[in-house]
Amino acid sequence: MGSMTRARGRLVGGAPGTAWGVDRWRRVRDLFETSFSGLPAGIDRAAAVGMHWAEMTTPFVWFEGQDPVCHVGVLEHPVLLAGKRTTIAGIHAVCTRPDRRGHGLARRVLGAALEWIDARHALTKLHTDVPAIYSRHGFRAHPTFRFRARVAADAAVERRLLCPTESADDLALLTRTLARRAPASDVFATRDPGWLTLIDAALRRELDTTFWHVPAHAAIVAYRTTGEAIHLHDVIAPTLPAASAVLPPGATAAWWTFAPDRLDPAAEPEPSPPEDGVLLVRGDWPETSSPIGVSPLWEH
Numbered sequence: 694m695g696s697m698t699r700a701r702g703r704l705v706g707g708a709p710g711t712a713w714g715v716d717r718w719r720r721v722r723d724l725f726e727t728s729f730s731g732l733p734a735g736i737d738r739a740a741a742v743g744m745h746w747a748e749m750t751t752p753f754v755w756f757e758g759q760d761p762v763c764h765v766g767v768l769e770h771p772v773l774l775a776g777k778r779t780t781i782a783g784i785h786a787v788c789t790r791p792d793r794r795g796h797g798l799a800r801r802v803l804g805a806a807l808e809w810i811d812a813r814h815a816l817t818k819l820h821t822d823v824p825a826i827y828s829r830h831g832f833r834a835h836p837t838f839r840f841r842a843r844v845a846a847d848a849a850v851e852r853r854l855l856c857p858t859e860s861a862d863d864l865a866l867l868t869r870t871l872a873r874r875a876p877a878s879d880v881f882a883t884r885d886p887g888w889l890t891l892i893d894a895a896l897r898r899e900l901d902t903t904f905w906h907v908p909a910h911a912a913i914v915a916y917r918t919t920g921e922a923i924h925l926h927d928v929i930a931p932t933l934p935a936a937s938a939v940l941p942p943g944a945t946a947a948w949w950t951f952a953p954d955r956l957d958p959a960a961e962p963e964p965s966p967p968e969d970g971v972l973l974v975r976g977d978w979p980e981t982s983s984p985i986g987v988s989p990l991w992e993h
């Protein structure tokens with residue numbers, strides 16, 4: 694798409710993030726900071742474990758002079774959806790500098806990003822707390838669920854917390870296992886070889902608190918404990934183990950945040966809580982009666 698001039702600025706988009714120089718990225722990071730406080734620091738934490746934002750995104754940005762004032766990023770997210778391997782366009786990091794909001798910039802830049810996507814992908818998705826921005830562009834809310842675990846944890850299984858920011862061996866184990874993983878669900882699961890999961894963990898400040906190695910099963914389970922409840926965000930393994938081997942013992946309730954059809958098929962779905970945001974989809978999303986979940990480590 695290159696660059697397109699309008700009255701007060703110009704749209705630049707359609708080239709991969711790696712084509713943009715350091716100076717331009719620095720300015721875009723400054724824009725991110727105005728709208729998502731701490732995002733550039735999170736991008737740096739991800740880079741420190743080898744996952745580089747600019748390598749995964751195709752940015753669309755409205756510039757006024759040298760200043761980026763509105764950004765829409767596009768990812769290409771490999772997933773398993775309704776049993777089929779596919780790649781879905783993902784919208785991320787949509788923002789307009791506070792003093793330039795309310796002038797239709799996000800509408801215009803989204804329109805350009807979607808034109809680019811439509812030439813390449815049948816499906817687009819994103820997670821958001823502000824669905825209204827997207828409704829005029831053909832997005833619709835898709836219900837998401839979390840699933841109450843129905844298996845008992847095997848307390849005898851040994852597990853160890855990985856610290857990938859401090860241990861090169863832990864990082865190597867994590868990235869190797871991510872790259873060789875089996876999709877965690879047939880209903881909906883990420884197939885990214887590690888970049889999405891680790892960038893999400895870095896943005897959530899969870900790199901050293903969420904990934905547990907279960908050596909007996911060559912598996913890594915990602916979970917977070919809040920109060921008495923456990924939120925199971927991922928099971929990363931070349932061959933999925935029994936759910937009892939990855940469930941941590943001792944919680945009064947455990948929830949899978951993704952559909953556990955391959956791990957705990959009797960788990961009971963209930964609608965995701967509103968604070969988890971809304972999944973928006975656009976295009977030919979398959980009609981399926983199976984409830985889906987989107988782990989926060991697979992979101993964008």
Ligand SMILES: CC(C)(COP(=O)(O)OP(=O)(O)OC[C@H]1O[C@@H](n2cnc3c(N)ncnc32)[C@H](O)[C@@H]1OP(=O)(O)O)[C@@H](O)C(=O)NCCC(=O)NCCS
Binds near residue numbers: 794796825
């Ligand atoms: C949300 C945001 C990107 C909107 O940018 P903007 O340039 O002011 O948006 P526009 O003027 O182009 O408006 C686009 C549409 O969104 C709607 N909209 C804008 N801000 C909105 C808000 N906070 N709540 C609901 N609707 C909103 C507008 O009414 C408009 O609707 P229309 O296209 O159907 O007419 C901007 O407010 C922002 O950066 N917010 C902080 C970051 C954020 O929350 N991003 C979204 C995360 S997914």
